Amino acid sequence: MYAKEMVKQSLPLIVFCGLGAIVAGSTLGVMTDLLREIPGLIVVIPAIIAMRGNISTAFGSRLGSAYHLGIIDADNLWNEELKQNIIGNLILSFFVAIIIGVLAYATSLLLHVYPNPIKLISIVLLAGVISAVILTLITIVIIYLVFKRGYDPDNITGPALATFGDIITMICIFGSAILVEAIL
Amino acid sequence: MIYSWKKIVKYGMPLLTVTILIEIFAGQILQGRQNSLLLFPVFLITIPVINSVGGNIGSVLGARLASGLHVGYISLSLEDKEMHDNLFISLLIGFITYFILSIVIYFVALFGNLTEDIALIEFIAIFVLTGVLLVSTVALVSVLTAFLSFKRGLDPDDMVAPVVTTVGDVMGIVFLFLMLGIFGVGI
Numbered sequence: 001m002y003a004k005e006m007v008k009q010s011l012p013l014i015v016f017c018g019l020g021a022i023v024a025g026s027t028l029g030v031m032t033d034l035l036r037e038i039p040g041l042i043v044v045i046p047a048i049i050a051m052r053g054n055i056s057t058a059f060g061s062r063l064g065s066a067y068h069l070g071i072i073d074a075d076n077l078w079n080e081e082l083k084q085n086i087i088g089n090l091i092l093s094f095f096v097a098i099i100i101g102v103l104a105y106a107t108s109l110l111l112h113v114y115p116n117p118i119k120l121i122s123i124v125l126l127a128g129v130i131s132a133v134i135l136t137l138i139t140i141v142i143i144y145l146v147f148k149r150g151y152d153p154d155n156i157t158g159p160a161l162a163t164f165g166d167i168i169t170m171i172c173i174f175g176s177a178i179l180v181e182a183i184l
Numbered sequence: 185m186i187y188s189w190k191k192i193v194k195y196g197m198p199l200l201t202v203t204i205l206i207e208i209f210a211g212q213i214l215q216g217r218q219n220s221l222l223l224f225p226v227f228l229i230t231i232p233v234i235n236s237v238g239g240n241i242g243s244v245l246g247a248r249l250a251s252g253l254h255v256g257y258i259s260l261s262l263e264d265k266e267m268h269d270n271l272f273i274s275l276l277i278g279f280i281t282y283f284i285l286s287i288v289i290y291f292v293a294l295f296g297n298l299t300e301d302i303a304l305i306e307f308i309a310i311f312v313l314t315g316v317l318l319v320s321t322v323a324l325v326s327v328l329t330a331f332l333s334f335k336r337g338l339d340p341d342d343m344v345a346p347v348v349t350t351v352g353d354v355m356g357i358v359f360l361f362l363m364l365g366i367f368g369v370g371i
Contacts, residue, residue: 002269003269003272003273003276006270006273006277007273007276007277007280010244010277011277011280011281013240014237014240014241014244014277014281015281015284015285017236017237017240018233018236018237018281018284018285019285019288020236021232021233021235021236021237022229022232022233022285022288022289022292024232024236025228025229025230025231025232025233025289026229026292026296028228028229028231028232029225029226029228029229029293029296029298030225030296031228032222032225032228035218035221035222036222039215040215042211042214042215042218042221043208043211043212043214043215044208044211045211045214046207046208046210046211046214046235046353046357047204047207047208047210047211049232050203050204050207050349050350050353051200051203051204051207053349054196054199054200054203054346055196055200057345058196062187066186066187069186071186080185081185081186081187084185084187084188084189084192085187085189085192087189088187088188088189088190088191088192088193088196089192091189091193092192092193092196092197092200095193095197096197096200096201096204099201099204100204100208103204103205103208104208104211107208107209107212108212108215111212111215111216113215158243159240162236162239162240163236166232166236170232
């Protein structure tokens with residue numbers, strides 16, 4: 001039974017990732033007061049989550065290829081290749097976060113919503129950079145465990161990073177919004 | 185050394201910029217309907233879930249099609265039986281997943297006092313219908329992206345996941361509000 005086998009193999013992982021997304025969604029569900037107080041905040045949420053997912057899954061799959069090419073493994077993890085990847089991730093996150101903040105502000109103005117640009121861009125930048133640091137560390141831990149056990153990183157990093165990424169990014173947005181709202 | 189941070193930034197930027205433009209569009213739809221979302225926070229919980237499941241199913245389908253095209257057991261034809269089977273199974277997995285998750289979300293929301301006055305049956309109907317519409321769309325986009333990129337000599341493995349997740353994020357939000365409109369919730 002070909003169809004049965006396919007359902008059996010992919011259904012559990014997809015449901016598991018969905019449960020992870022419920023955790024991310026619940027974080028959004030308790031942010032109602034912040035969403036009300038900070039116009040424009042809801043606009044940046046899909047973009048930050050997409051940026052994080054995009055950057056970290058690409059990172060994971062590059063590390064997977066590096067493993068298959070033999071330039072990185074559990075005993076030789078912290079090398080120049082990995083450092084270049086980490087710097088690249090952080091710089092990308094920094095610039096893309098600024099672009100997200102500016103775009104969200106500009107498009108809101110066109111639609112006659114008037115966010116505070118300093119607040120909005122600070123929230124995106126903080127959330128973008130903090131989630132980048134946390135997810136980079138998590139990726140390195142996952143990849144180390146995968147290497148140690150001899151699994152193929154290509155099968156594991158994608159779904160694992162997508163699920164952790166959504167939750168951590170949502171919590172970072174929540175935290176940054178509270179912090180910025182308290183300081184500014 | 186094969187990686188340099190400059191190359192990672194340079195090659196990452198174009199795709200990310202396009203993705204972000206589309207996601208900001210999705211975000212503006214959310215902002216436009218923010219009042220009904222704040223009235224029914226249970227639907228705030230559903231947004232990441234709808235998008236995650238749609239994106240995952242589309243990406244898995246795309247990866248399977250890519251392998252089939254590379255190895256040769258799937259042909260570049262819209263009549264291909266193997267492709268039809270994969271498409272059908274994706275829809276089936278989508279239906280089952282959305283059904284299971286709708287019940288979990290409803291009880292999470294009930295526990296957090298976020299359900300207001302929406303009945304379980306109505307919530308399941310809205311969530312599952314949104315999901316089925318989204319998975320159908322995402323599956324078609326996945327097949328088209330895989331086939332078109334393969335035809336042009338590009339690797340479908342690189343193309344399908346970003347295209348499918350971005351299209352899925354926007355369409356998931358559009359379909360959710362469509363269903364909320366049809367069911368008359370939050371207007």
